[in-house]
Amino acid sequence: MKAEQLTCDYLVVGSGAVGMAFADVLLNETKANIIIVDKYAKPGGHWNLAYPFVTLHQPSAFYGVCSRELNRGVIDKTGMNKGLMSLASGAEVSAYFDAVMQETFLPSGRVQYFPLCNYEGDGKFTSITGGKTFEVSVNKKVVDATYLNTSIPLTHKPSFTRDDKVDFTPVNTLTQHVKKQENYVVLGGGKTGIDTCLWLLNNFVEPENIHWVVSRDAWLLNRKNTQPLDEFFFDSIGAQANQMEAIAQSSSIDNMFDKLEEKGVMLRIDESVRPSMFHGATVSEAELAALKRLPNIIRHGRVKHVGEHALEFDSAKWVMPKNTLVIDCSASAITNLDIKPVFNGNTITPQTVRAYQPVFSAALIAHVEAAYDDEATKQKLTQVVPLPNRDIDWVPMTAAMLRNMHIWSEAPELREWIRNCRLDGFSKIVHGVEKDDMAKLQVLGRLKGASQPAMAKLMEFMHMLRASEQIAS
Template structure:
């Protein structure tokens, strides 16, 4: 029996991780988990972290009637965000979910370069950003609703000076030459942990060990189930690894495209295996495959969306090498 290695993700959360910066004695500092236990209001609140945890902290504060002018949001990098309405794999949300898939394919098919790609993705409602005047350089797959995005935009004091290196009693230091003021009556909220701080990928199947990783973007639970199905259904290790190519976890903005390419390559392999096609259609963790199937429930409007997706697919695949070449150049310069 193989060993199932489920430690790959090394999940890091604010409540348990050690910040990468120092905090002086006397500074009010806590993970966002402690917010519900505050007994009295503070003069100000500093949210440290621009990812989904930081987003959740800001939304909690606003939802509990904290004046947005009393919130300082330290955002080392802005991130591209996914609209939650596009991630609902049910007939009720077909137009939004599959419409976004069609918009995505058309954006990849017609983009002249990476900047143009993200412009098209934003225009098509596939991706969103908090500040339309700031070009995001991060993508972690964070999902928000448009109502939540409206709330986040109420916070105007967003600090983009890089990562915090030290919090003193009276200042938050980024570099020795760059800092902002703070007070002893300010709550500093740690949202700096990266949920899944890994960058390397490995073969999933390694003789007597299975290293559980993502084989579809942002879906670790589906990925684990899929890997289990492949282990139970196939014997050849080379074939199993071919069917379970790892979709890298995203970090930079360009990782959106890198992940999409890997996911599409997996999907193409899966569609050639009748057993896998049947498994996907019957698996409750994969509603997206079911939505692509034409049935008596498919309306003319839904059929039109599926035809758009079908038409754009080959064009997107043909344009991807050009876009990925630019991604390689951008990555080398970082």
């Protein structure tokens, strides 16, 4: 079958949140023609296969694409997120991205969308359903919006084996497998495991009937500190000032985390267990209190085998109670931690240029592509902030984020773009501070005053980490 020939300025591979945020800025800031190719039937990437009770972990107000609001500034009035800005459900996020495609992108006449297609490289892709092939002549650049690959329990390959007779389900199909089991074993200590434990508690499962397998405890972020509204200024911007002061005043990495915890920046579920993981998950104070009620947290490392009657670890075996449903929440949110240049010739590979915010990062990268001509300048403005895994990864992540923020502050046009970008979150409430509001100005003064000493301390810690890694190798 002869391939159909297509032409565009930008070929965007992937219509997940990153691809959509990138394409949205290109559409609004250039006259480019765009082709978007994706393996799923609808835009939204992994949200197409999300578990039914998933929500965003951070406010909907700064998620999605720049040009269309996902949240109307709604404050939750019930539930464990009560008093904080609402968190869109998976269904809401999926519907949102579909609406962006159907109501904004396609009607523009400058976007062509090819769902249910496998991209094969070199501008070639093939329809999954009909086998039709396409070859694209790209005038400007290919955008690989699939590089930050998200793994989900429904499709990932578990790192453990299991017996066929085990009552087992990925979290994505949990609601279909609940059949009055007496006990539930949750495998995975990350965001998905947290969500699953909270869902079970909210659905009247007693805490003692939830058995949570946590291979590594994690440092968590207080969601109250992520609220992009002026009424939360002293929480959100205050937490940033507290963070800089905690770093600047610390004598070691462990001492830094102790101070971050003392100042309410970092949280943990069990004060007697030292976390060794950080993935940027957020919890409300009510959610943290609920998780602290769980008496059965199993800490033997990673599960090697799920048997009919017991879980097997490297050096331990844990006997499961009778009538137990095992729930797999062990997939890693991001599977690709390697860093590539964002701008490399005729290829753009969106990655995080600000911690915790992949969609803002994608939008900023698209703006840099649209607004700047020199590749060296583009590379300077979009240096990658490494994704964290271990607790100590918080150090280079934070240092890279501060470096980028300093670079952006010295580029007036980009600084103004960030201030007006819906996905930024906090610039507007900072710039909205009145000149006579001494309480808020004091917070901003603390933040500014501690930033440079904090950066110096982070560089010192990074030198120590590199030295210890060289010795270990």
